[in-house]
Amino acid sequence: MQRIGDRGSRSPAAALRAARSAQRARSPLAYADSWHILNRMVQYASGRLDASFSALSDATRRGVLEQLGRADASITDLAEKFHMTLTGMKKHVGVLEQAGLVTTEKVGRVRTCKIGPRRLEEETAWIERYRQLWDARFDELDKVVEELKRKEKVDGRKKRE
Numbered sequence: 001m002q003r004i005g006d007r008g009s010r011s012p013a014a015a016l017r018a019a020r021s022a023q024r025a026r027s028p029l030a031y032a033d034s035w036h037i038l039n040r041m042v043q044y045a046s047g048r049l050d051a052s053f054s055a056l057s058d059a060t061r062r063g064v065l066e067q068l069g070r071a072d073a074s075i076t077d078l079a080e081k082f083h084m085t086l087t088g089m090k091k092h093v094g095v096l097e098q099a100g101l102v103t104t105e106k107v108g109r110v111r112t113c114k115i116g117p118r119r120l121e122e123e124t125a126w127i128e129r130y131r132q133l134w135d136a137r138f139d140e141l142d143k144v145v146e147e148l149k150r151k152e153k154v155d156g157r158k159k160r161e
Contacts, residue, residue, distance in 0.1 A: 052118075056101075060082055072113065093113055
């Protein structure tokens with residue numbers, strides 16, 4: 001059996017694939033169980049929230065949404081505005097489209113992009129729940145800080161006397 005680092009007829013990538021395949025053959029149940037667990041974790045995630053936040057995580061995509069909020073634009077116009085290739089912009093628009101944040105329409109050779117019908121209500125509600133949680137925590141922290149300041153003033157007066 002060839003080791004991964006050996007120079008030979010196989011490329012390092014091919015040797016790695018062969019090693020992984022051999023590992024699966026020796027222990028198919030362990031491999032299947034780990035895949036099953038991973039798959040169950042994915043099933044519990046909210047696909048819509050994940051798609052939205054994933055799409056919004058990129059600065060270019062957020063910029064595209066801002067631009068489309070002002071006016072519809074072709075992919076070519078967006079690519080020029082953001083100084084990128086058509087292929088790169090198509091990928092960004094595709095991610096936004098899969099999340100439902102952008103719609104596209106092809107007329108002739110031009111693909112025009114528009115803001116999608118989604119209004120991000122679910123995402124806004126999710127953020128709001130956490131904002132309220134953090135506001136409550138900061139309010140409690142403010143109370144603790146004020147109490148410590150009050151005690152510090154009282155202790156300072158006692159030391160002077």
